[in-house]
Amino acid sequence: SLHEWGDHQGAVAFLDKIVDSCPWDSDVRELRADCHERMGNLGKAIQDLKPTTKLRNDNTAAHLRISRLHYSLGEQDDSLTEIRECLKLDPDHAACLAHYRQVKKLSRQLEAAESLIAESRYDEAVAKLEAVKKTEASVAVYAARADERICHCLSKSEERTADAVRACSLVLDRDPDNVGALRDRAEAHIANEEYEEAVADYERARGVDESAPGVREGLDKAQKLLKQSQRRDYYKILGVKRSAKKQEIVKAYRKLAQQWHPDNFQSESEKKKAEKHFIDIAAAKEVLTDPEKRSKFDSGEDPLDPESQQGGGGNPWQRGGGGGGWHPFPGGFNPFGSGGPQFKFHFN
Incomplete structure (x- = not known):
């Protein structure tokens, strides 16, 4: 009566006592499973239905119901296992066949997406995950899972980082x-x-x-x-992306070095400003064309900053001649060496 009136919690209080006395009564377990399902306790509903697959002969209805509950919880592998048990009992069971096809399709899409992610084929994985959302629009857990993996994929794509921020923000809103x-x-x-x-x-x-x-x-x-x-960002100084290849870096360096060479300026103030830019440009090229130094910089350490150096390996910044300023290139660095155009330039 409590179950019929919608007082499922009250019904469960009685049913708990009945199950303790009659643990093998499948009707009682199925009734309690229904109460738990209506209250949103899907895991408890599954626990009650499991024994009924043995207590009743050829209980295809229980297998189908358990499979659907697992599916609602986002447990597609368990759902697939259970629906196969239904089809073993009755290969032509229409409802079990329809549910099997649905679960199998979703499971394949999710597996394919994870395989693509493992191969770093992120754009293809995103397309597959979007298909997951269309396949199962009525179960929120799959859409949420797909959105989370889309967020991950886009965060790995250098060209779609803005999309990644938006996608991840949607996940975090929920x-x-x-x-x-x-x-x-x-x-x-x-x-x-x-x-x-x-x-x-x-x-x-x-x-x-x-x-x-x-x-x-x-x-x-x-x-x-x-x-x-x-402080200073060598990528910004040269105007290149963090993913830039060495050839792009050298090209950007040569263009800027010619533009900011102090010999191109007349007044003393302009020359000093150009000298500062020129040194920064040369430093950026020195770091970003050296794999070891670039790796340090990408990890958050400036290899030309004496404050970031640790240990007794020596200071990579040497005192220059003349005015005694700090120069980031030991032994007198020629920024236009290695085949580049030659300029006459002296640090004051």
């Missing part, structure tokens, strides 16, 4: 403590050179789960890059 989405959005912010936002996301992720993979390392990297951005 689940503010999603560490994976926070980490992926932080990486997208780093690619966009939005270091303060990246630090904020990593700190938030650390607050949720300090031991989550990549959070500590990512926060350290973001903090270093933020500190570095407040």
Whole structure:
């Protein structure tokens, strides 16, 4: 009567006592499973239905119901296992066949997307994940899972970092403590050179789960890059992307070096301004064309900054001649060496 009146919690209180006395009564377990399902306790509903697959002969209805419950929870592998049990009992069962095709299609799409991600084929993975959302629009857990993986894929694409920030933000609107989405959005912010936002996301992720993979390392990297951005950014100096190849870097360097060579300027103030730009341009080329120095810079350390150097390996900044200023190139660096155009230039 309580079940019929909609008092499912009250009904369960009685049913618990009945099951204790009659654990093998399938009718009682199915009734309690229905109460649990209506209250949203899908896991408990599955626990009650499992024994009924043995207590009743050829209980295809229980297998189908369990499969649908697993599917609603986002457990497509368990759902697939259970629906196959239904088809073993009755290969022509129409409802089980229809559900099997639905689960199998979704499962294949998810597996294909994960395989593409493993192969770093992120754009193709995004297309497959969008298809997942169309395949199962009525079960929110699959759309949420697809959005989370789309966020991850886009964060790995250098050309779609702005899309990544938007996609990850959608995930975080639904689940503010999603560490994976926070980490992926932080990486997208780093690619966009939005270091303060990246630090904020990593700190938030650390607050949720300090031991989550990549959070500590990512926060350290973001903090270093933020500190570095407040000093000088060699990529910005040359006007190239962080993904630029050596050839692009050298080309940008030569163009800017010719533009800012002090010999091109007449007044003393203009020459001093040009000299500063010229030194920064040469320093940027020195760092970004050296794989080891560039790797250090990308990890948040300026290899030409004496304050960032540790240990007793010597100071890479040498005192220049004449005026005694600090020069980032030991032994007298010729920024137009290695086949580049030759300029007469002397540091005062």
